[in-house]
Amino acid sequence: xxxxxxxxxxxxxxxxxxxxxxxxxxxxxxxxxxxxxxxxxxxxxxxxxxxxxxxxxxxxxxxxxxxxxxxxxxxxxxxxxxxxxxxxxxxxxxxxxxxxxxxxxxxxxxxxxxxxxxxxxxxxxxxxxxxxxxxxxxxxxxxxxxxxxxxxxxxxxxxxxx
Amino acid sequence: xxxxxxxxxxxxxxxxxxxxxxxxxxxxxxxxxxxxxxxxxxxxxxxxxxxxxxxxxxxxxxxxxxxxxxxxxxxxxxxxxxxxxxxxxxxxxxxxxxxxxxxxxxxxxxxxxxxxxxxxxxxxxxxxxxxxxxxxxxxxxxxxxxxxxxxxxxxxxxxxxxxxxxxxxxxxxxxxxxxxxxxxxxxxxxxxxxxxxxxxxxxxxxxxxxxxxxxxxxxxxxxxxxxxxxxxxxxxxxxxxxxxxxxxxxxxxxxxxxxxxxxxxxxxxxxxxxxxxxxxxxxxxxxxxxxxxxxxxxxxxxxxxxxxxxxxx
Numbered sequence: 001x002x003x004x005x006x007x008x009x010x011x012x013x014x015x016x017x018x019x020x021x022x023x024x025x026x027x028x029x030x031x032x033x034x035x036x037x038x039x040x041x042x043x044x045x046x047x048x049x050x051x052x053x054x055x056x057x058x059x060x061x062x063x064x065x066x067x068x069x070x071x072x073x074x075x076x077x078x079x080x081x082x083x084x085x086x087x088x089x090x091x092x093x094x095x096x097x098x099x100x101x102x103x104x105x106x107x108x109x110x111x112x113x114x115x116x117x118x119x120x121x122x123x124x125x126x127x128x129x130x131x132x133x134x135x136x137x138x139x140x141x142x143x144x145x146x147x148x149x150x151x152x153x154x155x156x157x158x159x160x161x162x
Numbered sequence: 163x164x165x166x167x168x169x170x171x172x173x174x175x176x177x178x179x180x181x182x183x184x185x186x187x188x189x190x191x192x193x194x195x196x197x198x199x200x201x202x203x204x205x206x207x208x209x210x211x212x213x214x215x216x217x218x219x220x221x222x223x224x225x226x227x228x229x230x231x232x233x234x235x236x237x238x239x240x241x242x243x244x245x246x247x248x249x250x251x252x253x254x255x256x257x258x259x260x261x262x263x264x265x266x267x268x269x270x271x272x273x274x275x276x277x278x279x280x281x282x283x284x285x286x287x288x289x290x291x292x293x294x295x296x297x298x299x300x301x302x303x304x305x306x307x308x309x310x311x312x313x314x315x316x317x318x319x320x321x322x323x324x325x326x327x328x329x330x331x332x333x334x335x336x337x338x339x340x341x342x343x344x345x346x347x348x349x350x351x352x353x354x355x356x357x358x359x360x361x362x363x364x365x366x367x368x369x370x371x372x373x374x375x376x377x378x379x380x381x382x383x384x385x386x387x388x389x390x391x392x393x394x395x396x397x398x399x400x401x402x403x404x405x406x407x408x409x410x411x412x413x414x415x416x417x418x419x420x421x422x423x424x425x426x427x428x429x430x431x432x433x434x435x436x437x438x439x440x441x442x443x444x445x446x447x448x449x450x451x452x453x454x455x456x457x458x459x460x461x462x463x464x465x466x467x468x469x470x471x472x473x474x475x
Contacts, residue, residue, distance in 0.1 A: 029257055030218055030325035032288060039313030040320035040331060042278070044286035046255055089438035111232045112440050113268055115299060127268040127299040130232070150295050151439075152338040153381045 083107065084156065086114050086128075086148075091156035100160050103137040116156070117149040124149070216459035216468075218325035221249045221256040221286070223455055224370075224405030225425035227296065228277040229267035234428035234441035235449060238267075242280060244474055245426040245455050250285040252457065257324060259286045262405035262423060263294030263335070263370030265310075269301070274309040293318060294370040294406060295335040302336055316347050321355050327460050328359055332369040334384050342371030342384035349386065353393045364399040364460060364467065372404045374413055374420045377433035382407055391418060399465045403458070407433075410454075410471055421469055424454045450474040 034040075082102055085092045087109040098104060108114045108128040116134060117124040122144065125134035138144070138160040148154040226242040235241060249259060261281065266273035274297075281289050297306040307318050314320040314331075321330045330352065334342035344352075356365065367373065373391065375383040384390075394400045400418040408430040411422040428441045429452035444452060453474040460467045 029255065029287065032258065033323040034313070035321070038315060038320050038322070040322065041258070041288045041290040041313070042281065042310065044259065044284045044289045045282065046285055046287045089440065110438075110440060111234070112438075113296070113299070124300060127296075129268065147339070149338065150299055151381055153340050153379065 084116075084158075085109055086154075089114075089148075089151055089154055091116075091146075091154060094155070095157045095159065097159040097161060098138065100138060100141050100162055102160070103135050104158055105133055105135040107131065107133045113150060114148045114154070115150055116146050119145045119147065216461045218327055218460040219254060219256050220458050221252070221259045221455055222262060222403055222423050222458060223249070223259065223426055224262040224423045225264040225294065225408055225427055226261070226277060227264055227267040227425070227427040228280070229270065229273040230427055230441075232428075232441055232443075234443045238427045239276070239280070241450070241453055241474060242277075242426045243283075244450075245453070246280060246283050248455050248472065248475060250283075256286045256457075258288040258290060259284050260331075260368050260403070261289065261291045262368055262403060263292050264296045264405060264425075264427075265291060265294065265306075266297050269297050269299040269305055271305060274305055278309050290320075290329075290331055290368070292331045292368050292370050293333055293335055295338070298335050303333065316351060317345075319348050319351055325460065326462065327364045327366060328356070329366045329368065330355060332367060332373075332390070334369050334371045334373075334387075338381075339385070341378060341381055342369070342373075342387070344384060344386050344390055349389050349393075352390050356393055356397070359397075361396045362398050364465075365394055365397045365401070366458075366467065367394070367400065367402045369402065369404050371406045372420060372422055373402050374415065376407060376411060376413075376422065380433065380439045382433065382439075391415075394418065399467070401458075401467045403456075407439075409452075419466065421456075423456050424452065424471065426453050426455075426474070428452075 082096075082098060082104050084096055084104060084106045086106060089110065089112070091106075096104065106116050106125070106128070108130060111130055113127040113129050113132070115125045115127055123136040123146075127150065128134055138158060141160045141162045144158045144160065146156050146158070223245050226245075227238050228242065230238045249256065265277040291310045293303050293306040293310070297303065303317055307314070311318045316333070317336055318333045319331060321328065323329070332344060332348065332352075334344050337343050337345060369384070371384050372382055373384050373387040377383070391400075395417065398417060402418060402420045403423060404420070405423050405425070407422045408425040408428065409422065409432065410424050413420045428449070429444065430439045431442055451473050455472050455474070457470040457472070458467055
């Protein structure tokens, strides 16, 4: 492993040091061809229009803050039976049963952000950072499967009884 | 030429110096924690390669996670900035730079502003992106497309041609059930997009989540990738570049070679090691060894593209 790594380092060194224009510069850059209705990407520093890099949709992109943003971490801890903890990329408990009208609170204990998103679309949290929480009040009985939309292999269920 | 030159007419020093671009490029791949070197571009003849310089050179960066705060990397903006500087110091101007997603950590407007501003510091004519699932955390990618979706189709997919190579940027982080997901509209786009191309056109596909099953239990795969790849079966050279997994990995299936790129932010564990794909905090001074940038080149007459992964210096 050491040999390979040092080889890589040599390669990097020579690439970085290789400043001879004749051997290392394509004289004319190939041009990018877009189809008529597709012009993806943005200009880099080298583009001819660099002095005015603005593109449609680039300015004024401040979206209003999400209205259902996670509540502050110092809000009162939810009572037992209405809380779902998120830890090690798992919902705990994976299945929670509550009576109708209950507010369920999810709390993210991971360093990674998570969300809770109902498969039927009835609720979708914003991204919860570490110790972030999200609450949703279930007003209709039923079984609600949810995932983390960032890590959709994380699954859970809230069963709402009458 | 002196007698100690090798048969390609290059000295060993020249060969090392130009190894990435001429003939057999040594590619470093980390698989399961082991560094493996292997040869790319074996299909072309060394003699032909020696005659020509690459027709296309571009760089890939990925998973910058601007906005992340944690012990795994206390300053992701600094390491991303360093990666940009490293690309700007390659000694040539890449024809474009592709960022393969997770530009931001939580898809906030401020994080999109910051990463977009930083990307404009790349010394290249064009910067392309594809979204990661962190860039589409809570709005099905709306803020991503507001920042980076100009001139794209559908939910942000696109294609373009350069130097005889056809490149396709895909979005596989929306409407996910368990794995990455392309969806019928995008599959239809791919089918039509390549329909008129000659089968010897080199194809490069960018996506955030791997198009191969790297580790489905952690979501490291794309459920309908097989359908997309079926449209690319007739092409002699297909290269798929992805991010998401924060580590180097490569795999060849038939005519397609998949290359997972590393991150500029923080490492994730090798597939299946530990309970979850959560950020790994390395011992002090080791972080940059796990981060990096990638150079990709295409030389006419070569079937495969040459890749060269560099650690963050």
